[in-house]
Amino acid sequence: MSEAGQSAVSGTNVRSLSDAMREMKNAAADRADVVVEMREASRTRLELLAQELQPVFDDVPADDPSFDFAISSGEQPRLWIDAVAHVTMGRDRRTYRFLRDTRLGRVVLAESTDLAPVADQVTRYIAERMVERQRAVEGDVETLPRGDTPEEAAVSDISGKSAWRSFLGGLGLVLLGGVVGVATVAIAMWDRFPELNGLLSGY
Template sequence: MDKATESRRLSDVVRKARIAAAEREDVVVEMRDADRARLELLADELEPVFKEVPAEDDQFDFFLSSGEQPRLWIDAIAHVQMGPDRRTYRFVRDTRYGRVVIAESADLMSVADSITHYVAERMVQRQRFLASDTVYSTGAPGSQADKSGGDQNETSPARQQGVNTISKTGALQALSWFALGLVVAALLIMAVFWEQLAPVLGAD
């Protein structure tokens, strides 16, 4: 057994001794120390997990805060705190609908596994978000930005020319229908008044 392993195990034993001492002595300060000691054990168990998180992924905090109720922060919205019995690990997350308990157990390893799964899910979500953001920013073929060729609020010369062409075509069609209507009206008038117009036109 190397010295590093002996040191690590000794520190675990010291923490457990502090927890046992706090449980024997019903003192608030000692109980807070016991909570912190338990959370330190959990932090040590999770340290290899957070070492594998890429350096560019800055969404995790992973630090142990002090105060009346020590907390092991995983990220800005999730942390672990000890339950009222001082033995139960409570892994919670703050949401827009309130605080949600993700995992709650007196078994350190079980809570560590839940936190590991949470970290993995957050990493996958970040990777998918970055991938989709890259697609939208570069302008995928067939996207609205690609079709418009730039800012949608600006009118390109080609588009303006197309609008002018459509307007001219519509005006010519309207004029053609108007002229056709005049011809048809004239023919109807001639048909109705043919007997009166025939002598004038010299028709038989």
């Protein structure tokens, strides 16, 4: 092959590689734009939900550290309610998903393309958490009166009867064991000493 032909082929390869790299860069940029658009769409919907819940957020005492009420950035924006519960968008970017992390895994508390039912579920969740915190702070502890209550007296009586029955049962087993032991010894003596057998028979 001539040098001119090699140069033409080489030039063609260079132009093809450059075109391919340009196409890959354009495709990556398009994908990035799509990701950014999807992220912005998710964030916009979560902002709408936050606006819907703003009166509820405002009713929560400012000194209550249990709640976050913030939209996090990232590839998948989330509206955080507290440390374990948040709202995120589904893969279709239209479905609201209210999730909570538990010891057994992640639980879906609400899922809907409609904003209202998810906002209602978030409101109920906040109310439930506030009631739990209030009960924990106030302490639902009832002081029991001194002395045995009727229920405690009944339990004590049953325990006393059970202990007495156990004692009698054990005593009976001891006596039965003694009788069996004496009978066993008597039978052994009877077989080993014929003269004693005859002596006893004479009587």
